[in-house]
Structure formats: structure tokens, C-alpha cells
Amino acid sequence: MSDVDDQTGPLWGRLGVEQYLIVRYLIYIWALAVTLTWHRQTGTVFLLKCQISNGKDLCLDFLTPPLEPKQDCERKPTITPLREPTAEEIDTILRPYRCEKLRWHADNISMNAVCPMLLRTHYTKNADDKKRHDKIMEEWINVDLFEEEAWWAVLDDVNLFDFGSEWRRIYDVLPEIAYPISFRGVEEGDQNILQDNYTEPQDHVEMRAFFKRDIANAKQYDPEAWYNDRESVIESIGTLQVAATYTFMVIADEEAFESRRLYIIYLDGLRRIIREGRIEPDYYNIGTVAGLWGNCCALLGPEYTSLNEMYRINGEIGKELYQLTEEDLADP
Template sequence: MAYATATGSERHWDATSPLDPAEQRRVLIHAFLDEESLPEEWFPRGNSISRAPTSDEILEVLEPWRPLKLRRIATEISRNQGKGDLIILRTYYGGDSDERMAEILEEDELSDAFFSPDIQWWRVLNDPELFDFGDDWERVLEILPELVGQSGFKVFRGVPAEGLAEARDSDDPVGDIQYLASIGHGPLLVADKEAFEENELRALFLDGHGNIIRDSTLKPENIFDMKMAPERGQGPETTCWQKGKVGPKYKRQGDIGRVLYPSEEA
């Protein structure tokens, strides 16, 4: 779908732009993530799309952005987002992190009653050539924007109005609105340097645009319980959610919080 942002019928890609191609791609992907809704023509119908890319667009725009491995990962994430499988993003590859990563994945496998090795190739983002971001985990959204705002192939960016009205009238409007903004998805689990040192993955609850709602941690042996929490109706009650620090934009006076939350005087 992000392809359409670059090469759709409006031809957002500007071959004459003074911007470096990589920078122009970055700007377009961030514009894609900022969209509240997506035009219907951007969605594939069967095996067809509204406008096929030209050979030049494939060579100049698409292939430099995402190699085949990333395109396959993006397809599987799109198909499976919202089904409960938590994505693990490894962003640090120094020291003894290879051994520590193997231990984390072993803990994940042993604790998951429904563990499937067949999905690990797209569920665990573990490749230094693609994901060596260090502390700058947000860079993953520039190559895999499908990580946020989706449930299957449907895109959900904002908080649904009907749910928002109900959440505002609840006993815990701020917490309920934050959980609603997460679309009920589990967190993105980040294996950064600190995660390897503390044996706790960073757990980021993100909204449909990639903004942090809550920033928490999760031990590898608890991944399965976190995965099953929404199905059990326990999502907002999990320790991972409860102990999470509210992201800057979701604080009461943050850019998003001050718009979504009811006034304190109400």
C-alpha cells in the first residue's frame, strides 16, 4: 500500500525533486503514516492494483526501498496483523547479543503453547543488514509501515468516533482512550541493547500512526501471556500495559491527549 503513496495515480514521486531519492522516500512514507484514511484505489483487488508501476519506477523507487525479503515480510504482517502474533524487532547486534537473542527466542518458544516455527521468518525481525537501528527503532516504520494501523489488509489510523464517545464516559477515560488508540493490538517488542542487558524486551504500544501510547517492558517468558491477553479480555489489565509510561503525545497536555481526553473540569 505504501507503494501507492510513491507511484499512485496522483504520482507523488517527483523524478525532478532536488531531494535525495532516499530522503524523498522517507518523506513519502511519513506522509503515508500521517494519513487518517486511505483511498480505496490504493488497495489491491485480487492480484491486480489500480496502476502497475513502470519498469523505471520499480528500479528507481521500489527496489532500492525494499528488497524482496522485506516485501515478503510486509505481506505477511499485513495478512496477520491483529491476529495476536507479537512482532519482535532486534535493533542491536553487538557484544554477546547473538547468544542472548537465541535465549530470548527459546524462552518465547517454550512458553507458547501454540508456537509455530513457520512464522518466525516474518515475526522476528532479526537481520543486521536490515534492522541495525540501535536506539532509533522508529526507522523500522520507514521500511515496514504495515506494522501500525492495520488489522489484516484493513487500515485503521484514528480512534473510532463511536468507541471514543463511550471511552470518554467510562470510569477511566484516559486509560480507555489510550487502549482504544492501540486498536487492541499487542505491543511491538524491541530487542535493543538495554533489553539484552536487563533481559526485558522493550514493549511499545503504538497507535495507527506509529506514535507511542505506552512504553513498557516484557520478560521473554511472558510473551505468550501478552499475546493471549486481548483474547482473554485482559489487555488493559496486564502488568505490561499498566506499568507502561505514557508516550509524550498521549500525555494529558500532549498533542494527541489534549484533543482526545475529556477536560479535567468536565
């Protein structure tokens, strides 16, 4: 893993979530803040923001874009900001939101989503276990196809990421992890907004044609498997699941350290899990999983991951995504 000496973020206002703070919430925050006495304003403006529009709520709003297809969107974390924050805005709103190390991570997330991020969420207080766990982390990191990317892709800091089983807390402090490619500033009337290129399930028209071709091929290739359990055959075809995948993440949780099986999750554009499972070290490591995605655009299959109920063929999202017909479901 490369050593990074200076983990300082970009100029203030260059990150999408910072623009969101100062453009969309600044007026609202200060309108509420003026109702406080002067001595309370200086110490509690950020707390007020955290309770009303920020922390979890702010990031959820930031990560919930208008649900219409976007074209030609590109995430450029160091573009000239839409609006330069003032020194007061930086000190009162942006700086308290997160530390420079988190801003550095936000600025260095890969734009191409080929490599997953490795998030460590378990930190033991036992000295011997800590030494053992740190060694295991080194083994996970120092593998082909991942080691060269680890300088930006590893999130390992007990002071920042000690989430335990609540891994989704990463979105509170690093919402950029949800969209490794997508943010850009656009103008809507007289208001600057941030959009992404989220595509709704029913809009994957081109990939759906390939998916249905793959179903027909699967019927002919193994009709016995089709007769025995056609749902499993259909759901094992990853064509549309890949199309719906925005990003994937590998998590070093408590179970991972005990079993040496990292937790892997593939997520859609609204942070919903598509597939999840454990990486079996006898067959895969984080590098080969990255290679599987980067070279083949493939997910770990049903041998290692399970499909989320929402993405089953009769699930809430699956129905819209697959759009199966009687012909698709007919026996060969």
C-alpha cells in the same frame, strides 16, 4: 519458529508503499531526473528519490493519512494492483527501495494485529555475546501464543535491522508495520490514493461512554485511591487507550538483552507512543502479552508501563481523548 525457505515478496506493485511510489511520486521524481545527464540518471535517480521524496520523507508522507474517519477500510496486501508498474519502474524505483526479504515481511504482516512483531535492534560484534544473545532470542520466541506466529512476526537480521536505539528506523524500510490492518486503494477524482482507518481522539464517542462508566465504578470501588490520586486512577483505566491503539511492538534492544526485559510499546495511528515499558519475565512473556491483547484487548498496566505525557489527562491528546467533565472529576 517455522522455517521459511522462500522469503520473496509478491508481484511488484502489490504492496501499498509501492503503489504510493509509482502513483504519487513517479511524475515528480522523473521530472527532476530529466535535469540530470543520462549517465547520472541511471545511477542516481533512486538517490534523488531518497533525498527528496523517499526514504524517511517518503515513508512519513505515506504514513501520514488525511485525518478524517474512514469506514470499512481493509488492508489487502495481495489485491490486484491499482496500476501495474513497468519493468523500468521496477528496476529504477521499486527494486532499489528495499530487498525481497523486506517485501516478504511487508506482505506477511498479520491483518488482525493480535500478535505483536518482535523487532531485534541490537547486534553485538563480540562472538560470545552474540551466541548468548541468539540463545536469549530463541527463548523469547519459543513461547506459547507467539511461537506459531513467529515465522512472520520476528524481524531479526543484522543487515536489515541493526538500528540500535533508533528503533523508529523500521518505518523507513517497513512502513507497513504501522498499520497491521488498514491500507486499501480508493479513487479520488482521477487520482489513485491510499487511505487508512485512522480515528481522531475526539471521535471515540462510543468507547468514551464506557470509559466514563469505568471512572464512576472506580470511584465507588476504591474511594481512598481516588482521594489520594484521582489522575492515576483515571489514567489506569485503559478503555480509551485501547481504542486509540493501532498496533503494538516488542523490541529486543541492548537493555533487553542485558536485563532480559523486552521493551514494549503501544502506538496510535500516527505512530505516537501511548504506553511503553518493559516486560517482566517473572510475570509475562511475549506470548502472554499477545494473549492479553488478543483475548481481553488489554494493555500492560501501570505496574509495567508508563503513559506517554501526550496521553495524560491534561496532555495534548489526552484532553481530546478523555474529554473529562466536572462531574467525571467530582469526588464520590
